Amino acid sequence: MVATESFPAVVGTADAMLKAADVFLVGYEKTGSGHCTAIVRGGIADIRMAVQAGVETAQDFGQYVSSSLIPRPLPNLEAVLPICARWNELGQVGRGKLGNQAIGLLETRGFPAMVGAADAMTKSADVQLMSHETIGDGLCTILIRGSLPNVAIAIEAGMHEAERIGELHAVMVIPRPLDDLEDSLPRVEIEAEQPLRLPLNLDTKQEEAEPLPLEASTATTAAEALAVELESPPELSTEEL
Incomplete structure (x- = not known):
């Protein structure tokens, strides 16, 4: 375990410990007032190297508090230290x-x-x-x-x-x-933001074209008929000639 006085420092310490030896990161313990502890598990030799690297990183960061190495901890230590919370994963210890x-x-x-x-x-x-x-x-x-x-x-x-x-x-x-x-x-x-859908009753909605009144439709039809009649002159009968 290596304790620091800030969260960035404890994450950087954990990174140094993981990269220094073949250890498993159990997690972090936050005890208030800005104090955080990185907890790792592994073989005694690997833990010794990891803790040394973590202490050096925390000291370089200027926020080292304390450190501890516990060889062969008994399961009952779980009452104060969450070392067995990820016990099933400990068999897969290896550098990620x-x-x-x-x-x-x-x-x-x-x-x-x-x-x-x-x-x-x-x-x-x-x-x-x-x-x-x-x-x-x-x-x-x-x-x-x-x-x-x-x-x-x-x-x-x-x-x-x-x-x-x-x-x-x-x-x-x-x-x-x-x-x-x-x-x-x-x-x-x-979650990704959903596109904004405008309600149908907004003033910006285009109103559907209303059908023309009957009088306007009739007038339009009559005007078109007159235009066609003017373009093609009427045929004269033999009697009119």
């Missing part, structure tokens, strides 16, 4: 596949700054908003996904907007995350 995109995380202190940063990011680059996460102490994190250049541009734009509105707390860009890491992150599915 590297993704071809990047994940960006931007954390602010205050919800308005996070929403403003999210708006700036989507308008500055071709990225997808995944979800947001709150961990207490007013800390809110927006998660985005896209190509590495687009994520980098979006994060930079979000940083400026977050600082303009409120307080920027932390940022993290993870290139080519493993499948295990992506599966551990929250994601909100948004």
Whole structure:
């Protein structure tokens, strides 16, 4: 386990742990006041390497809190630590596949700054908003996904907007995350917007053409008959000649 003081830091720590050794990401524990812990499982040697990599990443990020390694935990430890929640998947421990995109995380202190940063990011680059996460102490994190250049541009734009509105707390860009890491992150599915259908009784609707009055129809028919009669002169009989 490696604990940090922000959600972007704990996700970056988990990414470093997964890429450093053959370990399985159990999940995250959020204990309030901005404290988060990444929990991994595996062989003792692999866990030792993973924790070391996670500690170094958290320290480089400047938000390291603490770490712990528990060899051969008993099942009863589940009462305080959710290490068996995904027990069936532990038999499939193995390094996941590297993704071809990047994940960006931007954390602010205050919800308005996070929403403003999210708006700036989507308008500055071709990225997808995944979800947001709150961990207490007013800390809110927006998660985005896209190509590495687009994520980098979006994060930079979000940083400026977050600082303009409120307080920027932390940022993290993870290139080519493993499948295990992506599966551990929250994601909100948004339904596609339905096209707007105008009601039939709007004033903008074109009114159907009404049939002409009987008098107008009769007059039109008479005028057409007269025009035909004028174009073709009447035939004269022998007596008239």
